[in-house]
Amino acid sequence: MSNVKVPPLLEPGPSGVVVSCCPPLTERPLTAEEAERTAAMFKALGDPVRLRLFSAVASHESGEACVCDISDVGVSQSTVSHHLKRLKVAGLLTSERRGTWVYYRIEPSVLAAMGKLLATTSTA
Amino acid sequence: MSNVKVPPLLEPGPSGVVVSCCPPLTERPLTAEEAERTAAMFKALGDPVRLRLFSAVASHESGEACVCDISDVGVSQSTVSHHLKRLKVAGLLTSERRGTWVYYRIEPSVLAAMGKLLATTSTA
DNA sequence: CACCTATGTTGACACATGTCAAACCAGCGT
DNA sequence: ACGCTGGTTTGACATGTGTCAACATAGGTG
Known part of the structure; x- marks a missing residue:
């Protein structure tokens, strides 16, 4: 799997802040x-389970959720873990282990x- | 070509306006x-070529573009056509033939x- | 320690997807 | 009619992806 290392969509900035990489789709090709x-x-968001x-996670109070709280999406636990990893690799989520449980939170600036x-650059 | 399998993400409304199907991701699961x-x-937007x-198309003047104007994305013309069709089936683009050329335009409310x-509903 | 629960990782497999070449269709010229 | 150019469809192929079962790891609890 070391073929193409996908560059992160958002680049981590100095203060843990991420920076958007690209202009609005409507601005220029x-x-x-x-x-x-x-x-x-x-x-990363193009799969129903991941979405x-x-x-x-995004709608959970305090912006974070334990895996055990969100893993009821109709697929096996290993599949949930797999998708969470994909979201994490894509830079959309971060994870932190606290004791027994692992908590995921969304990267807010995403x-x-x-x-x-x-955003439509026009005044629509 | 009326066998629409994938349910449209956006439903066409009475006045040609489309209606969003879902609440903000942060509102509730x-x-x-x-x-x-x-x-x-x-x-549909998760492929570099399609994007x-x-x-x-979105950034083209008058919101529409001929295939010949946008097909220089590094893949064969048939592949371009294939991707444009996918975007069309997904409801993101519409196409219209005018004489020799076919014009694509974006579904504005998308x-x-x-x-x-x-949108972040919270006051974050 | 042994055991149990909560997650992650690996291997395998079926299916979806991106791609191209070639055939095909639609207008426009001459 | 013919050919030519712009676009689409089809067939084939390699790769990617979603899924699960099985195994592995981490951290509790007895």
Whole structure:
């Protein structure tokens, strides 16, 4: 699997803040590299199970959720773990182990960055 | 070509306006069906080539573009056509033939709907 | 320590997907 | 009619992806 290391869609900044990589889709045609990064982000959310997991974490109080709280999405536990890892690798989630349980929380600026991508530059 | 299998992420409304199908991801965990619809939309944009094509159309003047204007994305023309069809089936683009050329335009409310999905309802 | 629960990892497998070449269709010229 | 250009469809193929069962690891509790 060491073929193509997908560059992170959002680059971690100095203060733990992430920076959006790309301009709004409506501003100008994305370059190949921009599209590669941005598509990775969309692709991460392009699976129903992952989207439910992401939504479950994002909507949880305090912005974080234990795996045990969100793993009821109709697939096996190992599959849940697999998808959570994909979301983590994609930079959309972070995880932290506290005692017995592992907590996932969303990378807050991700939503803003994606929102910016979809923002209509026009005055719509 | 009327065998639409994937349920449209956005439902066409009375006045040609489309209606968003799902609440913001941060509002509450998506249901299985909601996730299915929404993921289809993200998946459509989850490929670099498709994303470039979509961006190329979205950023084109007058919101539409001839295939010949956007097909320079590094893959064969048939592949471009294939991706454009996928975007069309996903409800993100529409196409119209005018004489020799085929023009694609974006479904305008798609961007707004996806933006809503990513909107942070909290005062964060 | 042994045991149990909560997650993650690995291996295997079926299915979806991206790609191209080649055949095909649709207009526009001459 | 013919050919030519723009686009789509089809067939084939390699790769990617989602899934589970089985195994592994981490951290509690007895």
